[in-house]
Amino acid sequence: MISLGEPAFFTRLRDAQRVLIAGAGGGFDVYAGLPLAFALRSAGKEVHLANLSFADLYGLDLDVWVDQDVAAIGPDTPLRGDYFPERTLARWLVTQELPPTVYAFPSIGVVPLRTAYRALIEHLGGVDAIVLVDGGTDILMRGDEHGLGTPEEDMASLAAVSGLDEVAHRLVACLGFGVDAYHGVNHSLVLENLAALDRDGSYLGAFSLLGAGREGALYLDAVAHAQRHTASHPSIVNGSVAAAVRGDFGNVRFTERTKDSELFVNPLMAMYFCVDLPGLARRNLYLGLLERTHLMRQVSTVIEEFRTALPRQRPPRTFPH
Secondary structure, three states, rough: EEOOEEEEHHHHOOOOOEEEEEEEEOOHHHHHHHHHHHHOOOOOOOOEEEEEEOOOHHHHOHHHHHEEHHHEOOOOOOOOOOOOOOHHHHHHHHHHOOOOOOOEEEOOOOHHHHHHHHHHHHOOOOEEEEEEEEEOOOOHHHOOOOOOOOHHHHHHHHHHHHHHHHHHHEEEEEOOHHHHHHHHHOOHHHHHHHHHHHHOOOEEEEOOOOOOOOHHHHHHHHHHHHHOOOOOOOOOHHHHHHHHHHHOEEEEEEEOOHHOOOOOEEEEHHEEEEEEEHHHHHHHOOOHHHOOOEEEHHHHHHHHHHHHOOOOOOOOOOOOO
């Protein structure tokens, strides 16, 4: 029974004992799942972290690989360069005396990615729930919008996990409302999509990440650590969310990467928007077309061909107030 006294997201996970939280879109997406992981661990649940990775995983030693497309990244896993979000996170987890392993998937198509998820689930001894986390909200786009953001990795993850019917609970949590505007996402259409999901019974509501809370404070520390240790390419998404969690507003500067852009940091960026994953997958107009993809470039091609064949796109809409 859903109650106003508990976010529906946590109500859905109340009976889950072993939860896998996975970054859907690559890069630092897994960081958006950290506050959820802290809250679930405080509730006595076993939580594991994973991420679709942009790092050059195929240069890793053989003993790092749990399976063909699943790498277990720890604080001492070697890699050239400073861009390795999974290892950076593992090194921060050590400082908090938390389990330091972050599992990483290569950037691959739906067929091998689903196989990799199953291999990881078997390695973990089974899971009751998978939570895909998106830094931003472009995972909520159904395909006919004027702009989709950067959909390839999100959609590969969504399609892969949507086929894992053996997992009892599969959810999506988005953190960073508004950050995808830079990539052409119209957030009035995001809200329209959430309303449609609500009519279907698939919207699980929203709740804020507060800097005054333990989860918010730990998230801020993790993001600051990542920015210090990834000086060449700090996360704009998590930097924006962290600024919102701190109570900053407007055109906030936290990295030189945004010097030519005007940001609009605001409290909505610090809110989680949560949905049922199978329900989200059902509303996507092209997800089924990705089922036979093996490479990420095939995912890109399928999406491009689908968009080219669309008779019309939903035009962007402005907020009325």
